[in-house]
Amino acid sequence: MERNWAGSHVFGAAEVRRPTSVDELGGIVAGHDRVRALGTRHAFTDLADTTGVLVETSGLGGDVEIDADRRVVRVPGGLRYGDLAGHLARHGWALATMASLPHISVAGAVATGTHGSGDRTGSLAAAVAGLELIGPDGGLRRIERGDADFDGHVVSLGALGVVTEVTLDVEPTYDVRQDLFTDLPWAVAAEHLDELTASAYSVSLFTDWVSGTVQQVWLKSRGTEPPVDLWGSGPATTTLHMLAGAGIEAVTEQGGVPGPWHQRLPHFRMEFTPSRGEELQSEYLVPRDRVHEAIDRLRGLAPSFAPLLQVSEVRTIAADDLWLSGAQGHDVVGLHFTWIRDVPGVYAVLPAIEDALLPLGGRPHWGKCFAAGADALRPLYPRFDDFRALVRRVDPGRKFTNSFLGRTLDLG
Template sequence: MLTNWSGNHRFAAARLHRPTTVEELQTIVAGADRVHALGSRHSFTDVADTPGDLVATDTLPEEIEVDAGRREVRVSGGLTYGRLAVALHTRGWALATMASLPHISVAGAVATGTHGSGDRTGSLASAVTGLELVTADGSLRTVRRGDPDADGHVVALGALGVTTHVTLDIEPSYEIRQDLYTDLPWDVASEHLDELTGSADSVSLFTDWASGRIAQVWLKSRAGTSPTELFGAPAATGTLHMLVGADVAAVTEQGGLPGPWHERLPHFRMDFTPSRGEELQSEYLVPRAHAAAAFEALRSLAGTFAPLLQVSEVRTVAADRLWLSGAYGTDVIALHFTWVRDVAAVYAVLPAIEEGLLALGARPHWGKCFAATASELRPLYPRFDDFRDLALRSDPDGVFHSHFLARTLDLR
C-alpha cells in the first residue's frame, strides 16, 4: 500500500505508473480518465492523490541544464532540491532560498507554494521562470514568466498538467552561517518583530505558543558576525534540534561556522530522515500587517492544542504575484505547526485555529493539513476564480480533477 512520507495518507489511486521517458508519460496521460503527478510524497493530505492513475516523476531522466547568461537552470520536475543544490554548487551557482527539507521534489514544492524564510525572499515558486508540462490530451506545453496566465500556472496543485521540467532563477554561489539563540520572551519578540525578522537573511522562531517564550531563534546569514545575545536571548552553547529529544545529527551545521549555502539554508541534512517522520503538519500564511493579531489568537488558543503540538515555527515570506500562492500580493508571516500523528485529534482543533486566522486573511499551505473548503478559501485569493477558469479551459474533461481539487477549488 502506497502512503505519503508520514504514513497518515494511503493513496487511493487505481494504478501507479513509473514512466522513464517524457514520451511514455504523454501516452499514459493521454489514455487516462483521471491522472495526477506523484512527487516525493511529502504532502500531508490527498493533494497528490487521484481515483485514477498516479504517475511518478522521479523515474524520468534527471536533467540539470545551467544557462549562465540568463542565470537560469532547467531541471527535471521530479528532482529533489537537495540533489539540485549539490549539482548547482559544484558549478558555482546557487538558489536564493531553500525549504527546511531538501528532500522535496522541485515540481511538487513549487506546485504547493512551499517556501523557506526571509523578509526579502519569496517562496520557491517565485523563482520559477518557466514550466514544461504534459497537458490533458498528452501534448506538451511550455509556459514562460510573462506569458498570459503564467502566474496561474506555477502554484497549480497539479490541476493543469504533469510538470516535466522547471526553469528557475539562480545566482552565484555564496556562503551562509547559522546562529541560534534561546529563550526569547514573546512580548519582546512582538515588540521588535521587524528588527528580529530582518536580523538575518532567513529567520525561524520555534515556540509552543503556551509558555510565553520562543524556545529557539535560528538566524541564517550570508555574511558578518552575530551578537552574543538577541534582544536579551542568549546564544546557544551547542547544536540544537527544534524537537525535544530528537537527534541533532539530522540538522544542518550551526554555531556560526560559515559554509556552502545548501548546507545551511535547509534545517535538515539530505542524508538524514527529517524531523521524526511520524507527524502531521499544518501551516497558515498571514498578511504581515496582521501578525500581532495572529500571535495573540494562537496564544489564546494554545491550551486547546498544546497536547498535540510538537513544535511551531514562525517564518516570513515576501510577496509575489502567483495566483494561488499564500503570499499573493502581500508579505506574510508563516505559522507552521508540527503535530503528533493523530489525524482525528488534529483535525478536531483546526477549525478553531482557522476561525481565528482566516478572519485575518490567512491562507493555508496547500500541502499540509487544513479544514477549510472552497467556500472559505475563495475570499482569501483574489485570483481564485481566474484560476478555476484557467483549469477548466486547460482541462475541460477534468482529467486532472481529484477529490482534493473538488473540496478546495470546487473543480468537479
C-alpha cells in the first residue's frame, strides 16, 4: 500500500509510475483519463491522490543550471530542496528561504505554497520565475513570470499539469547563525510581536498555547547580531528540539555558530527524519493586522485542543501575488499546529479553530489538515474563481482534478 509521509493517507490510485524521461511522462499523461503528480508525499491528506495514475517526477533526472546573469536556477521539479541547496551553496549561490525541512520536492512544495519564516521573505513559491509542465494532452509548455496567468500557475495544487522543471530566483550565498531563547511570557511576546519577528532574518516562536509562555524562540540571523536577551528571556544554553523529548541530532546547528544558509534556515538536517514522523499538521495564514485577535482566540480555545497538540509554531511570510497563496495580497503570520497522529481527533477540533481564524482572513495551508470546503474558502481568496476558470481552460476534461479539489475548490 502506498502511503504519504505521515502514514495518515493511503493512496487510492490504481497505479504509481516513475517515468525516466519527459517523453515517457508525456505518454503516460496523454494515455490516461485521471493523472496526478506526486512529489515527496509530505502533504498530510488526499491532496495528491487520484483514482487513476500517480506520477512521480523524481526519476526524470535533469541538470541544475545556474544562470548567474539572470540570478536564477533551473531545477528538475522532482528534486528535493536539500539536494538543490547543497548544489547552490557549492557554487556560491543561495535561496532566500527554506521550509522547516529540506526533504521536500521543489515542485510539490511550490504547488502548495510552502514557506519558511521572515518578515521580508516570501514563500518558496514566491521565488518561482518560470515553470515547465506537461499538460493534459501530454505536451510540454513553459510559462514565465510576467506571462498572462503566471500568478495562477505557481500554487497550482497539481491541477494544471505535471511540473517537470522550475526556475527559481537565487542570490549570492550567505551565512546565518541560529540562536534560541526560552520561556518568553505570552503577554510580553504579544506586546512586542512586531519587534520580535523583526529581530532576525527568520523568526519562529514555539508554544503550547496553554502554559502562558512561548517556550522557544528561534532566531536565524543574517548579517546582524541577535539580541542579547528578549525582554528578560535569555539565550538557550543547550541544543533544543522544539518537541520535548525528541532527538536533538535531527536539528540544525544552534548556539550562534555561523554557517551556510542551507544548514541553518531549515530546522531539520537532511540526513535525519524531521520531527517525530507520527504526526499531523495544520496551519492557518492570518493577515498580519489580525494576528493579535487570532492569538487571543487560540489561547482561549487551547484547553480544547491541547491533548492533541505536540507543539505550535508561529512564523511570518511576506505578501505575494500568487492567486492561491496563503500570503496573496498581504503579509501574513502562519499559525501552525503539529498534532499527534489522531486523524478523527484532529478533524474534530479543526472546525472550532477555523470558526476562530477564517473570519479573520486565515487561509488554511493547502498541504496540511483542514476542514473547510469551497464555500468557506472562496471569500478568502480574491482570485479563487479565476483559478477555477484557469483550470477549466487548461484542463477541460479535468484530468488533473481529484476529490480534494472537488471539496475545496468546487472542481468536480
